[in-house]
Amino acid sequence: MRSKATANRSSWSWRSGVNFFMAASSLIGELRGSINDESARIQREFEATGDGRDCVAQRTRMVEEILARLWRDVISADESKLANLTLVATGGFGRGWLFPFSDIDLLFLYSDRDTEQVFKDPVRRFSQELWDLRLKLSPASRTLAECERYDPSNTEFTISLLDCRYLAGDRDLYRKLHDKVIPKLVMRESKVLLQGLAEVTRERHSKHGMTLYHLEPNLKEAPGGLRDCNVAGWLALISAIDKLRDWPEASSLRAPVRKQLDAALDFLMSARCFLHFRHKRDDNTLSWEAQDAAAAAKIGARDAENLSAAEWMRIYFGHARTVQRTVTQLLEEIPEARSALYRQLQSWRSRLTNADFSVVDGLIFLQQPSSLQDPEVLLRLFHFMAHHGLKLSATTEFRIEQALPALASTPPRGAELWLYLQETLLQPFAADALRSMHSLRLLTLLLPEMQLIDSLVVRDFYHRFTVDEHSFLAIESLHRLKQSQSEWDKRYAELLSELEEPELLYLALLLHDTGKGMPGDNHVVISLDIAERAMDRLDVDPKERAEVLFLIGNHLELSATLRRDIFDPMTVAAFAEKVGTPERLKMLCLLTYADIKAVNPEALTPWKAENVWQLYMAAENYLNRSADQRVHTEVNSEKLMRLRSLAPVAGSKFKTFLEGFPQRYLMMHTAEEVMRHMQMADELATDPVIVELKRGRHWYDLTLVTRDRPALFATLSGVLAAWGMNIVKANAFSNASGVVVDTVHFTDRFRTLELNLSEWARFKNSVVSVLLGEADLEKMLRDRQRSEKGAIAKVRVETKIEFDDSSSSTTTIVQVIAQDRPRLLHRIASCFSRQMCNIEIALIDTEGQMAIDTFYLTSGGLKLNQAHQQKVEKALLEELKAE
Amino acid sequence: MTKIEAVIQNSKLEAVKTALQEIGVEGMTVLEVRGHGRQKGHTEVYRGREYSVDLIPKTKIEMVLADAMVEKAVQAILGAARTGKIGDGKIFLSRVDEAIRIRNEERGEGAL
Numbered sequence: 001m002r003s004k005a006t007a008n009r010s011s012w013s014w015r016s017g018v019n020f021f022m023a024a025s026s027l028i029g030e031l032r033g034s035i036n037d038e039s040a041r042i043q044r045e046f047e048a049t050g051d052g053r054d055c056v057a058q059r060t061r062m063v064e065e066i067l068a069r070l071w072r073d074v075i076s077a078d079e080s081k082l083a084n085l086t087l088v089a090t091g092g093f094g095r096g097w098l099f100p101f102s103d104i105d106l107l108f109l110y111s112d113r114d115t116e117q118v119f120k121d122p123v124r125r126f127s128q129e130l131w132d133l134r135l136k137l138s139p140a141s142r143t144l145a146e147c148e149r150y151d152p153s154n155t156e157f158t159i160s161l162l163d164c165r166y167l168a169g170d171r172d173l174y175r176k177l178h179d180k181v182i183p184k185l186v187m188r189e190s191k192v193l194l195q196g197l198a199e200v201t202r203e204r205h206s207k208h209g210m211t212l213y214h215l216e217p218n219l220k221e222a223p224g225g226l227r228d229c230n231v232a233g234w235l236a237l238i239s240a241i242d243k244l245r246d247w248p249e250a251s252s253l254r255a256p257v258r259k260q261l262d263a264a265l266d267f268l269m270s271a272r273c274f275l276h277f278r279h280k281r282d283d284n285t286l287s288w289e290a291q292d293a294a295a296a297a298k299i300g301a302r303d304a305e306n307l308s309a310a311e312w313m314r315i316y317f318g319h320a321r322t323v324q325r326t327v328t329q330l331l332e333e334i335p336e337a338r339s340a341l342y343r344q345l346q347s348w349r350s351r352l353t354n355a356d357f358s359v360v361d362g363l364i365f366l367q368q369p370s371s372l373q374d375p376e377v378l379l380r381l382f383h384f385m386a387h388h389g390l391k392l393s394a395t396t397e398f399r400i401e402q403a404l405p406a407l408a409s410t411p412p413r414g415a416e417l418w419l420y421l422q423e424t425l426l427q428p429f430a431a432d433a434l435r436s437m438h439s440l441r442l443l444t445l446l447l448p449e450m451q452l453i454d455s456l457v458v459r460d461f462y463h464r465f466t467v468d469e470h471s472f473l474a475i476e477s478l479h480r481l482k483q484s485q486s487e488w489d490k491r492y493a494e495l496l497s498e499l500e501e502p503e504l505l506y507l508a509l510l511l512h513d514t515g516k517g518m519p520g521d522n523h524v525v526i527s528l529d530i531a532e533r534a535m536d537r538l539d540v541d542p543k544e545r546a547e548v549l550f551l552i553g554n555h556l557e558l559s560a561t562l563r564r565d566i567f568d569p570m571t572v573a574a575f576a577e578k579v580g581t582p583e584r585l586k587m588l589c590l591l592t593y594a595d596i597k598a599v600n601p602e603a604l605t606p607w608k609a610e611n612v613w614q615l616y617m618a619a620e621n622y623l624n625r626s627a628d629q630r631v632h633t634e635v636n637s638e639k640l641m642r643l644r645s646l647a648p649v650a651g652s653k654f655k656t657f658l659e660g661f662p663q664r665y666l667m668m669h670t671a672e673e674v675m676r677h678m679q680m681a682d683e684l685a686t687d688p689v690i691v692e693l694k695r696g697r698h699w700y701d702l703t704l705v706t707r708d709r710p711a712l713f714a715t716l717s718g719v720l721a722a723w724g725m726n727i728v729k730a731n732a733f734s735n736a737s738g739v740v741v742d743t744v745h746f747t748d749r750f751r752t753l754e755l756n757l758s759e760w761a762r763f764k765n766s767v768v769s770v771l772l773g774e775a776d777l778e779k780m781l782r783d784r785q786r787s788e789k790g791a792i793a794k795v796r797v798e799t800k801i802e803f804d805d806s807s808s809s810t811t812t813i814v815q816v817i818a819q820d821r822p823r824l825l826h827r828i829a830s831c832f833s834r835q836m837c838n839i840e841i842a843l844i845d846t847e848g849q850m851a852i853d854t855f856y857l858t859s860g861g862l863k864l865n866q867a868h869q870q871k872v873e874k875a876l877l878e879e880l881k882a883e
Numbered sequence: 884m885t886k887i888e889a890v891i892q893n894s895k896l897e898a899v900k901t902a903l904q905e906i907g908v909e910g911m912t913v914l915e916v917r918g919h920g921r922q923k924g925h926t927e928v929y930r931g932r933e934y935s936v937d938l939i940p941k942t943k944i945e946m947v948l949a950d951a952m953v954e955k956a957v958q959a960i961l962g963a964a965r966t967g968k969i970g971d972g973k974i975f976l977s978r979v980d981e982a983i984r985i986r987n988e989e990r991g992e993g994a995l
Binding site for chain 2: 562563564565566567605607608610611613614617618620621798800802815817847850852
């Protein structure tokens with residue numbers, strides 16, 4: 001990476017015929033004039049050719065000339081007579097890269113402290129003259145011995161020595177520095193030096209959010225920028241010097257890597273020169289205006305057709321990606337850069353090696369290089385990455401790139417792809433795997449929709465990152481919740497752990513902003529369209545599809561509601577009704593959290609987090625308290641229309657069945673499920689109790705359709721408890737004609753159903769006979785209790801009972817929070833029954849150890865009066881205290 | 884020159900901004916704040932736990948205007964921010980000694 005500036009000085013025409021011994025002041029005047037002329041010429045040439053490398057080389061030459069002239073004038077006219085003081089170019093200047101408004105890195109090298117004293121005044125005058133010439137110096141003064149020491153708090157200085165170049169003064173002194181001191185230092189301190197460099201680099205990266213996908217990147221400091229190019233060179237150089245015990249002959253980077261880096265450098269150098277000339281100072285930020293101007297001037301892309309700013313930025317990001325990958329690989333591959341502890345960790349990780357992949361030093365290798373011909377192995381690879389949080393080795397990445405063209409001809413799709421994708425999205429390091437897939441162009445192969453937002457800069461004052469990075473970051477924010485210590489994050493983390501199908505949330509986050517990649521004002525609507533096509537290709541089942549589309553379609557709803565008065569019940573009601581179910585509410589809340597968090601690091605202020613949470617709680621409470629809003633079949637909602645289309649011949653049966661069910665019933669079930677319930681209700685004349693049982697993803701699902709009768713819910717929960725089933729969630733609804741539809745999600749604590757297929761039928765029959773009054777429930781419960789003696793739950797959740805007399809106009813709402821335990825629901829429901837209360841609606845939920853049960857009660861068809869409420873509360877507390 | 888500080892309901896920010904822009908106010912600073920006057924806090928019971936908010940989230944707008952503009956701006960804010968209920972907020976006015984534009988060191992009302 002070191003290109004020595006050539007000694008070609010003939011480009012300067014004024015040099016000939018100048019008297020060396022002119023007076024200082026007129027020398028300054030003359031030099032200032034020629035600096036201005038030459039700088040203007042260099043700028044004109046850059047504007048014509050757009051060649052950054054040439055520009056910096058020319059500027060380097062110009063400054064060298066000035067320095068040489070001044071040196072002769074101020075320090076010593078005769079170089080051969082000068083001993084013990086040398087002027088050395090370091091850093092960027094040493095490399096021969098002097099950007100138009102960069103500082104000039106100089107080192108005044110002394111043989112010893114005494115020499116420093118001797119030359120103190122001349123050197124000061126020298127520096128003064130340079131300042132007068134408006135050449136910004138970044139000077140350092142060291143003795144030779146000082147250069148040999150490595151100061152860990154000043155890694156930058158030692159690194160800058162790696163680019164040293166002789167300018168003027170004592171050549172022997174310089175040779176000592178270059179040939180002896182520096183190699184010795186590097187060999188002695190290579191481990192520490194690499195560590196220091198890695199640390200400084202990581203710090204710089206973290207200042208820029210660890211990503212290169214900024215909307216207005218700093219092309220010097222950001223990941224993938226010019227600094228990183230230098231770091232790549234230094235890492236390779238240090239290793240080479242260490243190995244060869246001397247300076248290497250040529251660049252120490254492998255040829256293909258060097259080629260890619262050179263291409264990136266050409267672009268970045270031209271872009272930086274462009275920025276400097278434009279801003280007339282050392283400003284390296286690609287602001288939007290600068291992006292526009294650069295694209296118009298075709299900087300770094302001379303042969304391109306007319307480029308938009310977004311297209312130009314894509315080229316930038318392409319180069320930045322290359323640079324970042326190179327640097328990351330080099331940082332990983334240099335073994336000395338890691339501490340002993342790290343190596344211990346890595347050797348543990350290598351126990352993760354399996355049949356497909358091996359893990360060496362924290363990097364993933366393929367056991368069989370040709371295995372990627374099987375697309376499944378590729379998918380498993382990223383799942384592995386996402387699960388363990390490891391990076392791919394350079395060889396693995398290379399093989400993936402090789403395998404892609406074959407894959408492109410028949411890309412994986414359908415349910416199997418969705419299965420892998422789901423599983424990967426759920427892993428703790430999913431975002432990193434997605435980023436890797438994206439940079440290797442694999443993600444866009446599997447989900448072409450992602451192409452729309454690839455490196456997409458959208459101009460927006462709040463967003464910091466490109467749209468694709470924003471989506472990955474949002475997914476990452478959710479996974480990170482599990483480790484967060486802050487009070488706010490813990491609440492959201494709890495919510496995340498309660499989700500039934502979190503992969504749907506992650507998929508929604510991945511696709512929610514794809515609409516921004518298409519022209520049009522409303523990106524939400526466009527994203528919906530795109531998501532539908534994507535889910536079509538993934539064969540996502542309709543119920544899941546509806547959830548994802550709901551999330552994408554409403555992903556701005558919560559934020560929008562925050563701009564209204566969130567303490568106003570009307571605002572809460574309107575929002576909650578739009579959301580409809582508690583599960584959707586949870587997902588929407590988390591989606592909003594992740595979306596805001598991924599806008600920029602400061603976007604989710606505690607103020608905002610608190611407001612989001614307030615609105616969530618209020619909406620959740622509203623949903624719990626408003627379940628008795630009934631369906632009226634005269635009203636034509638979308639769901640009702642869909643149902644009507646499914647059952648065109650049902651006619652009045654449809655009306656009779658649906659009338660009087662709570663809205664919640666319709667929200668919780670698909671149209672197909674409602675149809676099935678209607679059919680079951682139809683058969684009640686011959687079969688008064690109909691029970692259906694299914695194995696769901698997390699639980700067993702039992703559906704009961706029958707006519708209402710006293711203590712029905714208590715009896716149902718009783719028979720389930722008697723069979724050792726643990727009710728996790730349940731909903732009990734009834735319609736205006738007294739038909740009850742109860743759905744119960746339960747877990748099989750003793751694996752009765754799992755281990756014995758015949759038990760399914762026996763269980764169902766048992767439920768039916770208990771409900772028909774043909775079996776002795778009390779005996780069954782006693783038997784169960786005897787066999788389970790001793791299983792007393794440790795009470796950690798305090799029992800809380802809350803009556804709400806105002807939310808419902810026809811019922812009294814009771815919410816019971818209690819420690820979850822066997823037969824809990826049966827005991828609560830039986831207690832209500834004994835207290836002459838009828839359960840109109842039940843919303844049963846369990847989260848961890850906490851049972852959260854909401855009942856809508858009536859007594860004699862009316863709400864409960866105060867006295868009755870108190871009696872019920874007392875009885876319930878007694879009941880729940882016992883045991 | 885006078886500094887206007889207004890604490891308003893969050894839901895009124897857009898309306899107040901628009902009203903101010905309409906009368907020609909070109910600069911303002913917006914802060915997310917918490918506080919209360921006589922408005923009572925809010926308690927939400929969620930899963931049996933009480934979440935009390937006694938410092939209610941509000942929005943604060945600040946701007947420094949030439950004296951001639953002040954009354955117009957105050958009227959604009961009043962009109963846009965008022966709902967008539969407790970919790971609407973307050974406006975404070977104070978004297979400003981000097982204003983300086985960083986870009987070109989312009990001073991006085993010209994810097995506003």
